[in-house]
């Protein structure tokens with residue numbers, strides 16, 4: 001029976017992908033459970049169910065958490081499809097964020113109906129620019145993108161701290177200034193629809209991005225070229241594809257997505273998040289990596305893995321009802337996330353395991 | 365206990381194709397056993413099963429009379445089975461010795477300990493005259509040398525049953541001769557050898573028996589001495605095969621392509637890799653560049669097609685200078701290119717067949733509109749080519765190219781390049797790895813291309829092919845053209861002298 005089910009879901013490559021993602025998540029959860037049992041054996045089981053299921057009562061918050069990491073997940077995943085490892089989503093996100101805040105605070109001359117939109121676009125452009133630099137270095141100077149994007153992360157980080165401290169500083173609250181009312185991403189009733197939480201139009205933007213990236217990758221000549229370069233650079237050259245252009249464009253799009261993520265986080269009101277001067281990279285930037293890994297770089301996979309992580313983080317919030325220190329909760333949620341991502345790296349192994357089980361059943 | 369290996373009633377199915385269908389293969393101790401079959405007949409699959417890479421759906425394997433289960437290559441090693449794959453599996457930035465011990469490293473206090481291994485490697489390479497330097501890096505040594513490393517790898521593991529999957533496809537005639545000698549030596553020592561090859565005369569030369577597969581089925585096993593080449597070919601493809609191509613006299617027209625004073629300097633030395641190359645190709649003509657591997661043929665083609673940039677010399681297509689055209693512009697201007705290294709340049713292995721068949725033309729109106737791919741015409745195109753060129757693969761246009769058999773991958777490239785009907789078709793060893801039936805077919809295609817008034821520039825290491833197909837032969841030696849002869853006016857001996865550099869002829873653009 002089980003073997004039949006396994007056979008069913010392993011029939012095509014897609015099913016293998018979906019099932020290996022699911023298996024990765026399950027093993028991540030089990031790993032989390034072990035940590036819970038070690039740290040608080042008595043309450044571990046109820047806490048375990050809380051972390052998985054309580055998020056469902058709070059869809060609004062889950063979507064709010066998921067919005068930026070869908071975008072950074074897409075950023076990492078898109079680059080990955082074209083053979084590039086973009087570790088720089090965090091930096092691109094922050095540069096995007098500061099551009100959005102700058103426009104949101106300073107460009108009051110804009111008509112209020114499009115103020116937020118321009119701020120959002122500014123974030124995209126800034127992120128794209130930040131991604132383009134390592135793209136150029138890779139394409140024309142053969143500098144490895146991992147090195148370049150890490151460096152750009154730090155340059156971006158200090159640039160942003162400077163901007164916050166000297167240009168956009170809110171002295172009273174020791175943080176970046178709040179953007180004008182007109183620059184806040186509108187809600188269009190989404191906050192009411194999903195209840196508690198701060199779901200705004202940013203979520204819709206992330207969904208649209210998923211769809212656009214999906215179309216680019218699977219339906220267009222542009223995506224065909226980019227993937228060809230990612231799979232086999234030499235063959236692409238043989239085929240007359242300009243692989244240098246491809247690399248730069250892929251990094252531009254990747255950076256643009258990360259930049260948009262920055263806008264969706266920081267174009268909010270007084271009670272929302274603000275940039276601090278403490279000089280840390282925003283964590284959503286790095287979350288893009290496990291999101292993309294668990295989602296196997298497929299846009300739809302990324303959407304679902306981002307939602308899963310949103311669910312998990314919100315569940316972690318409710319775990320505070322049990323006797324777990326907040327730090328431990330953080331450790332648990334990130335262990336689950338990163339363990340799942342790790343398992344994906346062994347996807348080939350999982351596939352093999354499936355096939356073996358399958359085979360035994362055929363014989364027995 | 366007569367047989368060392370028995371594979372009984374093996375069946376293995378992949379999505380859409382039965383790669384092995386109730387196949388039985390029995391190997392005696394000390395014999396050289398050939399495995400013959402068309403491209404995609406299931407030879408590599410059968411051997412991968414014996415080596416533990418795939419599990420059969422049905423059937424049993426016996427080693428020395430005992431039923432065994434071979435779950436992975438380590439099990440195969442333990443049973444004394446070794447394999448040299450069709451596409452080598454070496455780590456390029458490791459040394460020869462590191463590659464050989466990989467998986468069986470001796471460690472002392474957690475550190476890799478290579479001294480004894482190197483001693484054993486040197487001993488083995490002396491004994492079997494497999495010259496290698498254990499400390500060279502794989503990326504720096506020739507393909508023939510890499511193969512020796514693969515052979516040493518088997519010997520290092522004390523393998524008694526040696527599987528060679530198309531070992532001669534990548535070797536020069538001299539290297540092939542050496543390999544055959546070594547195989548005979550192995551057999552004389554009591555080792556058993558399974559040899560996959562498409563070259564029937566190699567089977568005739570070394571093999572004792574031969575098992576023939578056709579479309580996954582076992583057709584039979586014969587004693588090689590009892591049958592003729594023709595019979596073997598017929599068993600394999602199921603019809604008569606003509607070995608001599610039927611060539612009409614060429615009807616040559618104007619010049620299509622010309623190379624003038626082409627030079628290429630080696631990247632890291634003063635040496636000239638190409639030294640003042642001049643030649644032309646006319647409509648309706650097949651010009652063949654012959655030579656021993658490594659005398660500049662690869663560089664010449666890469667320079668012409670634009671894969672390697674060059675500074676000195678000019679290229680003309682149809683009278684127009686194309687020296688500085690981009691690769692795409694050259695392709696569009698009418699050059700087709702069947703590349704030497706099909707995995708590196710010819711294919712995107714993770715794309716499916718249909719996607720690979722539009723590699724240079726995906727942006728043409730036929731396949732896209734407003735930047736969106738027209739899938740229905742992409743797949744129609746693929747189906748037509750599959751049909752026309754008899755490309756065999758499990759899931760038709762949807763087959764991931766990586767999963768296709770080596771010969772069918774080659775056919776896919778040929779189909780793509782010939783279908784564009786280029787004015788100049790550059791074909792580098794187009795029949796490497798193809799079965800006799802497919803070779804016959806490709807030769808016919810090359811000829812009909814030329815008969816349609818197009819030009820063909822063929823690079824080949826096989827003298828048979830050179831003599832049979834070409835209308836004119838250019839011989840390359842150390843980066844220079846040393847002869848320009850007609851096949852009717854020369855013979856294999858004379859070509860051999862040119863190729864070895866001991867004779868020079870007149871070379872002038874006709």
Ligand SMILES: Nc1ncnc2c1ncn2[C@@H]1O[C@H](COP(=O)(O)OP(=O)(O)OP(=O)(O)O)[C@@H](O)[C@H]1O
Nearest residue numbers: 378383403404405406407408409767768769770771
């Ligand atoms: N991993 C795989 N997945 C799906 N199909 C496969 C796989 N490996 C082989 N096949 C299919 O099985 C058939 C037999 O392939 P195999 O590689 O054994 O042929 P072969 O006899 O070695 O041919 P060649 O002479 O061209 O190397 C082919 O149709 C091939 O497409």
Ligand SMILES: [Mg+2]
Nearest residue numbers: 408450769770
């Ligand atoms: Mg094969």
